[in-house]
Amino acid sequence: MPDIKVDPPSPDELEISLFGPGRGECVVVHLGNNDWLVVDSCLDNTSSQPVALRYLENLGVDPCKAVQRVVVTHWHDDHIKGISAVVEHCPSAYIYFSQALFKDEFYELLTAFHSFDVLSGGKVAGMIDFERPEGLTSGVSEIAKIVAHAYKHDSAKRYKRRIHYAGDSTIVFESVAPRVRIRSLSPSAKAVNSALVHFAGLVPDSVQRGVIPAQRKNHCSIALWIEFENIRMLLGGDLEQVNDPDMGWNAVLEGPNPVQGSKASVFKVPHHGSHNGHNDRVWKDLLEEDVNSILTPFYGSSNPPPTQNDLNRLLSLTDSVSITAQPKIPKKKYTDHVVQKLLSGMISERRTLVGKMGHIQIRAIDGRFSIGFDGPARQVDKRFMRAFYSA
Amino acid sequence: MDCPVKYEVEGVSIVLLGSFNPVIFQPAWFVLNKILPNYDVLEPEVNIIHNQITQFRLDWLKVDVTQDRFFSSTSETANYTTLRDFVVSTFAILEHTPITKLGVNKDIHYRAENEETWNKIGDILAPKDIWQETLREPGLTSLKIQTPRDDDLPGRINVHLAPSAQVTPHGVFMGVNHHIELDELAKDDEQAVEQLAAILENNWDALLQSADRIIETTITKAIQC
Amino acid sequence: MLTEPIALFTHGTEPPQDAILLNDPAENFDAEMLQEHNGQTAHLESGPAAGTGTSQTGHPVDRHFILPVFNVVQSDFKLLQLWQGRVEKVGTDEFVATLFDKTHPLSSPEQVSISIEDVNLEDRELLRPGAVFYWSIGYANYYKGPRQRTSRIRFRRLVIPKRKMVERKNAAKQLANFFARH
Numbered sequence: 001m002p003d004i005k006v007d008p009p010s011p012d013e014l015e016i017s018l019f020g021p022g023r024g025e026c027v028v029v030h031l032g033n034n035d036w037l038v039v040d041s042c043l044d045n046t047s048s049q050p051v052a053l054r055y056l057e058n059l060g061v062d063p064c065k066a067v068q069r070v071v072v073t074h075w076h077d078d079h080i081k082g083i084s085a086v087v088e089h090c091p092s093a094y095i096y097f098s099q100a101l102f103k104d105e106f107y108e109l110l111t112a113f114h115s116f117d118v119l120s121g122g123k124v125a126g127m128i129d130f131e132r133p134e135g136l137t138s139g140v141s142e143i144a145k146i147v148a149h150a151y152k153h154d155s156a157k158r159y160k161r162r163i164h165y166a167g168d169s170t171i172v173f174e175s176v177a178p179r180v181r182i183r184s185l186s187p188s189a190k191a192v193n194s195a196l197v198h199f200a201g202l203v204p205d206s207v208q209r210g211v212i213p214a215q216r217k218n219h220c221s222i223a224l225w226i227e228f229e230n231i232r233m234l235l236g237g238d239l240e241q242v243n244d245p246d247m248g249w250n251a252v253l254e255g256p257n258p259v260q261g262s263k264a265s266v267f268k269v270p271h272h273g274s275h276n277g278h279n280d281r282v283w284k285d286l287l288e289e290d291v292n293s294i295l296t297p298f299y300g301s302s303n304p305p306p307t308q309n310d311l312n313r314l315l316s317l318t319d320s321v322s323i324t325a326q327p328k329i330p331k332k333k334y335t336d337h338v339v340q341k342l343l344s345g346m347i348s349e350r351r352t353l354v355g356k357m358g359h360i361q362i363r364a365i366d367g368r369f370s371i372g373f374d375g376p377a378r379q380v381d382k383r384f385m386r387a388f389y390s391a
Numbered sequence: 392m393d394c395p396v397k398y399e400v401e402g403v404s405i406v407l408l409g410s411f412n413p414v415i416f417q418p419a420w421f422v423l424n425k426i427l428p429n430y431d432v433l434e435p436e437v438n439i440i441h442n443q444i445t446q447f448r449l450d451w452l453k454v455d456v457t458q459d460r461f462f463s464s465t466s467e468t469a470n471y472t473t474l475r476d477f478v479v480s481t482f483a484i485l486e487h488t489p490i491t492k493l494g495v496n497k498d499i500h501y502r503a504e505n506e507e508t509w510n511k512i513g514d515i516l517a518p519k520d521i522w523q524e525t526l527r528e529p530g531l532t533s534l535k536i537q538t539p540r541d542d543d544l545p546g547r548i549n550v551h552l553a554p555s556a557q558v559t560p561h562g563v564f565m566g567v568n569h570h571i572e573l574d575e576l577a578k579d580d581e582q583a584v585e586q587l588a589a590i591l592e593n594n595w596d597a598l599l600q601s602a603d604r605i606i607e608t609t610i611t612k613a614i615q616c
Numbered sequence: 617m618l619t620e621p622i623a624l625f626t627h628g629t630e631p632p633q634d635a636i637l638l639n640d641p642a643e644n645f646d647a648e649m650l651q652e653h654n655g656q657t658a659h660l661e662s663g664p665a666a667g668t669g670t671s672q673t674g675h676p677v678d679r680h681f682i683l684p685v686f687n688v689v690q691s692d693f694k695l696l697q698l699w700q701g702r703v704e705k706v707g708t709d710e711f712v713a714t715l716f717d718k719t720h721p722l723s724s725p726e727q728v729s730i731s732i733e734d735v736n737l738e739d740r741e742l743l744r745p746g747a748v749f750y751w752s753i754g755y756a757n758y759y760k761g762p763r764q765r766t767s768r769i770r771f772r773r774l775v776i777p778k779r780k781m782v783e784r785k786n787a788a789k790q791l792a793n794f795f796a797r798h
Contacts, residue, residue: 136702
């Protein structure tokens, strides 16, 4: 399995890197001339730093100047851990949220779940940062920090203009040399409304403060279409296939501004490869044959995606499928045998949610693609299927 | 660390300075306001409930309130965060209470391996050479160190070390007090209570980790491990 | 004989270090006595051992240490493992939760299914998606009496001020208007 390259890409070289440890994911894209895009965030296992910042620093890239766009496709903390730190460390970047996150209903969710007054500028001046990954959070802490910081800098108009919303046809980035254009394809207006109804249902009515439970559906997901010279890439986010022409992939394909022209040669498979994210027409109309498909696993369910069927389906559509980490990981073992024994006696089901961080790196220059792997990231082939699934 | 420091006894307390009405703080009041469950107060040990002082104890919690100080503590490691919740909830209900200072304290008693190690701790932290010029048998009774905070919170960190009378022989007491001047952060009483909640909620783990680090580093270096 | 220290004499926010006895029940409580004690701060600050050459426990003064008293009550529960949990889903017999390991904070969170029977009856009204609980495993009666392996689930009680519940709608509107402007 070829390794990732550790030198920065050349100015006219495209790179897309996908990171995923089993919960949350992060995409880092080189847009040419040392301009970078970061989509979502997860934490590096060893340093507890956002993986995007760690990767760029390891490449010798200064995120402070180089990151031009940060796109936040999810809103729950579990899926965007460290994104507020990314925003803080990338002061040159414009930040794109789903349109749904600009409405009253979402802000009511923010203000309901935070002990600090978002209007007063957010977190009370606090302690030294200890290098520990955040455990339990409110569920909207990451977005709350970004919003509070932006609100505090009201008078600093430049910061205020940093935050933008992405809908079903927003130009997120454009450049001339190299010729680059990034467009958001979702969420649709109906998806936004659906998200708002969902947010309203999460606002607590009890005097006891809880947190927002893990979210299964992401109505706000942002899918991105990236054009880099002659190369096209589709980042599917968490976008799902639903029985509604005005939502999900149907809205992308049938909407007022459909994707036209060349097809994508790189596809970040949505929703961890699950059948919920699959749409046959996306593969037929938007993706090249043998498109380089990359995906992350999700460990948080009884039948975690991608399942064996999901991978077989992907392999029937393209020869090039790569995954950032193994589809299943063993249960955590507790060193204290008393704890291990009591736990086994009391719990009927137990699943580890975060594994080792895997990294898939695709680079392209002069029409030639190269793909590298780090950590548990692998190409999905017959050997992979035999290793993880019994015949 | 090559030799992790194991505490024989440890506890955490939250101390508030301000203006309080001690007679309010009865076990039943906490249950009525859904701050404590009924199962916590089935067998309270109440010393006194009076308009000048209240003092009671539950299984895991100790509360002492006078007109200018609110003190709550626990020595159950499993309930450190519950103590935090208890204080935040209490002053969420009593949101107009004038509170000026906040203290988050970690106290431990550590037992040195033997007398030689115990004496070494005292000698390293308070060298006796200078005292022996004029004092016959100088002995350390109490050492207090103060340092400004290295975060944005107004206040200081006070560290107190002394021989332990509770863990004998060869016990060492160490206490770290995170002292925060709430009145410098807030314009009025309501804001001070909000700041209290925000500090305790956002910084709880970090405050206790900081205290642990101070204690472990000091003792480890003193026993030259 | 010293018993429970009370918070009368410290100047800062440190926990009480000096002990004054108030063993008397409430009916014998003497406000004058309290005032008298309050006035004796400086004297008591240095502890009963000061100036006497012996420690509280009657030990002779050691060459290195003279012993004051700092009383922290030893807990009888020895903690082996602590998690903070978030309820995801509640079924008829079980609930699904995500556990965050507070004892080994660097390790991965886990998703588990726990029997509702393991939740105290009084805490069950708090059992809903988004509820937070603390789960500890350890030994009860660790120092006294027969030790017992124990598992305790305790639901978090963290009250929101009523004022905040009212204010949040207005705060939300203010934020929405602010971001809508650009």
